[in-house]
Amino acid sequence: MIDHAHDLACVRDATDRLLRAVARLDNASLAEPSRLPGWTRGHVLAHLARNADALANVLEGRPMYASAAARDADIEDGAARPLDVQLADLRESADRFRAAGDAPADWTRTVELRNGVTDAAARLPFRRWVEVELHHVDLGIGYELADAPAEFLERETGFLAERFSGNPDVPATRITDGTHAWDTGRAADKPEVTVSGPAAELVGWLAGRRDGSGLTAEGGELPKLPPL
Secondary structure, X not given: OOOHHHHHHHXXXXXXXXXHHHHOOOHHHHOOEOOOOOOEHHHHHHHHHHHHHHHHHHHOOOOOOOOHHHHHHHHHHHOOOOHHHHHHHHHHHHHHHHHHHHOOOOOOOEEEOHHHOEEXXXXXXXXXXXXXXXXXXXXXXXXXXXXXXXXXXXXXXXXHHHHHOOOOOOOOEEEEOOOOEEEEOOOOOOOOEEEEOOHHHHHHHHOOOOOOOOOEEEOOOOOOOOOO
């Protein structure tokens, strides 16, 4: 069972960490490159704010974005804003998402995200938690995956393993952090390769943030994962 109320609280904690960290920056640092190719830190912050609004839209029964072009334009238009405007937008959009999450709702219903993707409404708070944690790391301002809560790393590993499950381009793979294990990739009677390592390294590899050099592959080479 997904505990959406617990995940909403985790989103609040992660957002508070992000806001405190961003508040220590300055205007010049927002114009510097982030760890995401082609995006400055300002792009990352604009995306985070618009994603909060997009997920609030979904919770309230509206389309996630007006269009793909509108999504991209909003991020581009918001990237160059000064720090005080970025911070205010992050706070206010987080408050709107929180209000949407706190409203009485049927959390068992199915909702539609981008590109025809559907999910249970109850999983949307976790999806927002993922956005805040990963993009905090993408800012490149001292927060790393190893700093993220252990619960987040465990659940995100399982979530990403599920996304690659059944993918014919990914060999049947067993993933383990030494305590937990997940299966992913194409269907097979047994894993073709076992990938093991610290939770932060597993998430980094699965999420396309690390090259997997901190992991060990047994039975074959480390699988090359398609983009998420």
